[in-house]
Amino acid sequence: LGLRFEVVPSWFKETLDKGLFKAPHEYAVETAKQKALEVARRMPIKHLKTPDMVIGADTIVTVDGMILEKPVDKHDAYRMLSSLSGKEHSVFTGVAIVLCHEKDNDEVDYQLIDFYEETKVKFADLSENMLWEYINSGEPMDKAGGYGIQSLGGMLVEYVHGDFLNVVGFPLNHFCKQLDIIYNHCSFFSPETTESVYLSGNEDHSTSILIQQKDSSMSIPRPNSPLASPLHKVKKGRESQAKVNSVSTQDDRETKLYNSENTISPMMRSRDGAMHNDSEPKKRDLERIYDLMDGFKASKALFTASKFCVFDLLHNKPGVDAEQIAQEIKASVKGTETLLEACVSLGLLRTKDTTGHPKPVFENTELATHFLRSDACFSLHAYIQHCNDTLWPLFSHLDSAVQEGTSQREKVKKCKEMSEDSFCNSREAKLRFMHAMHSSAKVAAADVATAFDLSSYKTACDVGGCTGAIAYELIKVYPELSVTVLDLPAVVEISELFQRQHADKRVTFKAGDFLKDELPKADVYILVRILHDLTDEKLHILLRKISDACTPGCCLLLSEIFLEENRSGPSRGLLQALSMSEGKQRSAVEYSRILKDHDFITVQLEHHIQMQYFITLNSQSVVDVLAGSAACFSFVRKSSLCLDRITILFVFFN
Numbered sequence: 001l002g003l004r005f006e007v008v009p010s011w012f013k014e015t016l017d018k019g020l021f022k023a024p025h026e027y028a029v030e031t032a033k034q035k036a037l038e039v040a041r042r043m044p045i046k047h048l049k050t051p052d053m054v055i056g057a058d059t060i061v062t063v064d065g066m067i068l069e070k071p072v073d074k075h076d077a078y079r080m081l082s083s084l085s086g087k088e089h090s091v092f093t094g095v096a097i098v099l100c101h102e103k104d105n106d107e108v109d110y111q112l113i114d115f116y117e118e119t120k121v122k123f124a125d126l127s128e129n130m131l132w133e134y135i136n137s138g139e140p141m142d143k144a145g146g147y148g149i150q151s152l153g154g155m156l157v158e159y160v161h162g163d164f165l166n167v168v169g170f171p172l173n174h175f176c177k178q179l180d181i182i183y184n185h186c187s188f189f190s191p192e193t194t195e196s197v198y199l200s201g202n203e204d205h206s207t208s209i210l211i212q213q214k215d216s217s218m219s220i221p222r223p224n225s226p227l228a229s230p231l232h233k234v235k236k237g238r239e240s241q242a243k244v245n246s247v248s249t250q251d252d253r254e255t256k257l258y259n260s261e262n263t264i265s266p267m268m269r270s271r272d273g274a275m276h277n278d279s280e281p282k283k284r285d286l287e288r289i290y291d292l293m294d295g296f297k298a299s300k301a302l303f304t305a306s307k308f309c310v311f312d313l314l315h316n317k318p319g320v321d322a323e324q325i326a327q328e329i330k331a332s333v334k335g336t337e338t339l340l341e342a343c344v345s346l347g348l349l350r351t352k353d354t355t356g357h358p359k360p361v362f363e364n365t366e367l368a369t370h371f372l373r374s375d376a377c378f379s380l381h382a383y384i385q386h387c388n389d390t391l392w393p394l395f396s397h398l399d400s401a402v403q404e405g406t407s408q409r410e411k412v413k414k415c416k417e418m419s420e421d422s423f424c425n426s427r428e429a430k431l432r433f434m435h436a437m438h439s440s441a442k443v444a445a446a447d448v449a450t451a452f453d454l455s456s457y458k459t460a461c462d463v464g465g466c467t468g469a470i471a472y473e474l475i476k477v478y479p480e481l482s483v484t485v486l487d488l489p490a491v492v493e494i495s496e497l498f499q500r501q502h503a504d505k506r507v508t509f510k511a512g513d514f515l516k517d518e519l520p521k522a523d524v525y526i527l528v529r530i531l532h533d534l535t536d537e538k539l540h541i542l543l544r545k546i547s548d549a550c551t552p553g554c555c556l557l558l559s560e561i562f563l564e565e566n567r568s569g570p571s572r573g574l575l576q577a578l579s580m581s582e583g584k585q586r587s588a589v590e591y592s593r594i595l596k597d598h599d600f601i602t603v604q605l606e607h608h609i610q611m612q613y614f615i616t617l618n619s620q621s622v623v624d625v626l627a628g629s630a631a632c633f634s635f636v637r638k639s640s641l642c643l644d645r646i647t648i649l650f651v652f653f654n
């Protein structure tokens with residue numbers, strides 16, 4: 001960062017009682033505070049120099065309610081790493097920043113800002129040999145949780161959610177944001193204008209500021225001082241080590257914040273003078289709950305704007321005001337203006353001030369241009385309408401679905417006064433459904449087609465491939481490949497409407513029921529979002545038919561929303577399960593077990609989104625990453641060998 005710094009080991013003994021803290025991050029933050037405060041106090045006395053800033057940090061790993069610090073020996077390292085094997089865990093780094101300001105009277109003012117960062121890390125399943133090879137390397141012995149992600153420990157990690165450098169040991173991004181807040185974005189407060197302890201931070205992470213003082217006197221920096229900020233400067237002598245109180249207010253009320261070397265009281269006085277306990281709900285937690293409560297409103301705003309074709313209108317006529325849009329969509333001005341402003345808040349539209357125009361005008365954001373226009377290449381317009389017309393009414397009866405454990409489609413149809421037969425036989429309804437599936441498949445098609453190297457295969461069968469969106473993407477990537485799309489006769493008949501832009505004979509459509517009819521012969525069988533909708537009986541019928549149709553060397557490419565092994569996520573899959581269809585959402589491990597019963601073996605599991613994240617994070621190619629990890633490289637080589645048994649390739653999407 002360009003900061004001039006030196007490393008000063010803290011003399012603080014890290015012996016805080018973990019049982020006294022309500023949450024793991026509180027322990028990390030308190031340890032960081034004590035480290036930093038010890039150095040800040042000692043430097044002027046023992047070393048006869050006062051730093052501008054002391055930065056203290058402490059990193060811990062937590063899993064199953066346990067806090068893991070640095071292992072004391074190899075057996076302790078084995079205990080830690082075994083507990084992390086195959087699980088997702090949290091890495092917390094607590095950071096304390098002590099700002100030191102030396103006075104002319106040989107005294108020092110202190111300010112203390114603290115925050116923490118959390119990163120989620122998932123370990124692969126580790127064998128005994130792998131564990132001991134890593135432990136015997138010596139690397140785990142000085143690392144929190146017993147591993148170093150930036151070194152050999154990186155080969156143990158399956159994925160990372162959050163700040164990678166936080167796992168290394170210091171959340172650099174969050175730290176830089178705090179420096180920016182301290183020096184650039186805090187206005188100056190005097191003791192006459194406030195009686196509060198000012199809390200600073202952002203909505204995603206916890207930040208608090210502790211005011212230290214020896215007595216009730218107060219020192220305020222000059223406004224042009226680099227430390228001028230709402231963080232009150234409080235006089236503190238070098239000899240003071242024990243009791244510190246908050247800023248005295250004009251009526252001499254005090255809030256006891258810091259009552260000993262090692263204990264911080266959770267009480268704080270807010271800017272309105274009210275007392276707040278640290279056990280009260282935190283702002284970001286409340287915001288998360290409110291976001292969940294308001295989620296349906298955001299969805300319905302998107303659905304309504306899409307239904308009125310607002311994004312198409314603004315693409316063709318950018319820069320029109322609410323009144324003009326209301327006229328075009330035949331709606332009230334008030335309602336239209338409110339809807340447009342809501343879409344601005346959601347990042348779908350933006351306003352633009354035009355000289356000479358008395359009212360703000362609206363235009364699409366890039367998000368709307370790419371995905372919400374009905375004629376966009378990757379338009380989700382049809383799928384959004386499917387969500388509005390079909391899924392929204394379905395989820396309106398969720399309480400009944402939970403009580404009964406069955407789908408509420410019949411109840412929805414009755415509410416619409418539409419019988420099942422007329423619905424199923426309605427060509428228009430089928431066409432709307434196929435448009436929805438086509439738009440959804442087209443967005444994901446390139447990722448599915450390029451997730452694995454299929455260049456050695458000559459023929460493929462996309463089972464239940466609907467409009468052929470995946471098939472046409474496959475032949476673009478693999479010129480030598482020909483694909484047969486198998487689906488119901490009614491679907492194949494209507495799918496011709498989606499094939500007009502394609503004249504490639506390498507994609508053919510075959511009408512049939514994949515549960516009853518013979519499957520086309522192929523080297524690769526493709527199932528994209530099919531199995532989760534089938535009962536166990538139908539699932540096994542389909543997999544047995546594919547297995548019987550396969551010859552040695554064939555493979556199956558399966559694309560699903562795979563759940564975590566403990567069924568704790570991803571939420572998209574678990575929320576979809578609430579539709580109570582006859583099928584079931586499963587984890588990759590569950591699918592592997594099922595497929596093994598049908599003579600398939602799992603060769604390769606690809607989480608496409610996380611792989612992209614990993615590459616970006618390390619700023620190097622996959623080849624470079626694999627070259628630095630013999631274990632990963634060995635795994636990939638083994639997975640690319642020619643096998644005499646049927647193989648399965650997974651594509652993993654969140």
